[in-house]
Amino acid sequence: MNNTKSEPLLLINDLNKIFETPGGRVEALKNITLTVNKGELLTIIGPSGCGKSTLLKIVAGLDTGYAGPVLLNGKAISGPGVDKGVIFQEPRLFPWMNVLQNIAGNLSLRDSGVRDRVHGLVELVKLRGFEKAYPRELSGGMAQRVAIARALLRNPEVLLLDEPFGALDAFTRVHMQEALLEIWEKNKTTMLLVTHDIDEAVFLGQRVVIMEPRPGHIRSILPVKLTYPRERSGTAFQDWRRTIMNEFEKVEGPAVDFGSHI
Numbered sequence: 001m002n003n004t005k006s007e008p009l010l011l012i013n014d015l016n017k018i019f020e021t022p023g024g025r026v027e028a029l030k031n032i033t034l035t036v037n038k039g040e041l042l043t044i045i046g047p048s049g050c051g052k053s054t055l056l057k058i059v060a061g062l063d064t065g066y067a068g069p070v071l072l073n074g075k076a077i078s079g080p081g082v083d084k085g086v087i088f089q090e091p092r093l094f095p096w097m098n099v100l101q102n103i104a105g106n107l108s109l110r111d112s113g114v115r116d117r118v119h120g121l122v123e124l125v126k127l128r129g130f131e132k133a134y135p136r137e138l139s140g141g142m143a144q145r146v147a148i149a150r151a152l153l154r155n156p157e158v159l160l161l162d163e164p165f166g167a168l169d170a171f172t173r174v175h176m177q178e179a180l181l182e183i184w185e186k187n188k189t190t191m192l193l194v195t196h197d198i199d200e201a202v203f204l205g206q207r208v209v210i211m212e213p214r215p216g217h218i219r220s221i222l223p224v225k226l227t228y229p230r231e232r233s234g235t236a237f238q239d240w241r242r243t244i245m246n247e248f249e250k251v252e253g254p255a256v257d258f259g260s261h262i
């Protein structure tokens with residue numbers, strides 16, 4: 001399935017980001033140009049320090065000190081907001097709130113509209129039966145699904161996922177990748193997902209952005225011309241994995257995870 005409309009949502013044009021540090025200037029991002037279409041699922045991969053998180057933070061509006069236009073729906077991103085959902089490696093749930101309350105956040109569950117939508121999201125992320133559970137009672141994968149539901153409740157234009165499954169064991173990670181694809185196919189939310197895992201990048205991405213460090217820049221953007229669901233053990237998947245891997249082997253920098261699949 002390919003639910004991408006060729007309508008641009010995110011336009012990044014010659015983005016440059018420099019950190020001034022006591023040790024000198026760090027060119028975290030250099031000449032980043034990227035267009036992401038509405039409904040697209042894009043994965044970003046690269047060795048440590050190539051600027052993946054910095055790029056995501058800028059799109060999230062969490063870092064506004066950069067040069068070069070970054071436009072969401074034609075408007076410059078000027079700060080964080082509910083139109084940009086962010087998922088980090090750790091789910092960042094409130095320990096004193098149950099699943100429903102964590103998803104609702106500052107929205108009142110007494111509002112029947114909110115309640116209905118929260119319950120719909122509980123279904124979507126497959127947490128029925130755990131509505132009243134507290135974060136300490138959830139597995140890592142379940143907690144991450146709560147975080148995704150919480151972001152989706154706000155109807156974000158784009159969901160930004162920074163190594164969302166990096167802290168999970170390989171088995172749970174594979175399940176979460178499948179769950180995320182299901183959510184994406186049902187909800188059609190545009191997603192940018194940063195990962196260290198080539199398998200994950202190829203399994204999820206319609207396009208894979210390969211970044212390189214010092215300075216952080218895009219080395220290449222490769223389409224993965226495979227329909228969903230993708231069969232990891234299939235020849236076509238392995239061929240695409242090899243194509244991305246071949247490109248990746250040219251990247252300089254610390255090693256990445258070449259295979260966390262089970």
Ligand SMILES: Nc1ncnc2c1ncn2[C@@H]1O[C@H](COP(=O)(O)OP(=O)(O)OP(=O)(O)O)[C@@H](O)[C@H]1O
Pocket residue numbers: 019020021026027028046047048049050051052053054055216
């Ligand atoms: N707040 C900061 N102050 C100074 N330098 C920073 C800051 N944040 C990031 N950097 C530097 O910018 C570069 C890119 O960092 P970034 O965290 O975006 O990389 P990354 O690709 O996400 O790495 P990782 O995969 O390890 O998370 C690195 O050299 C890093 O040291």
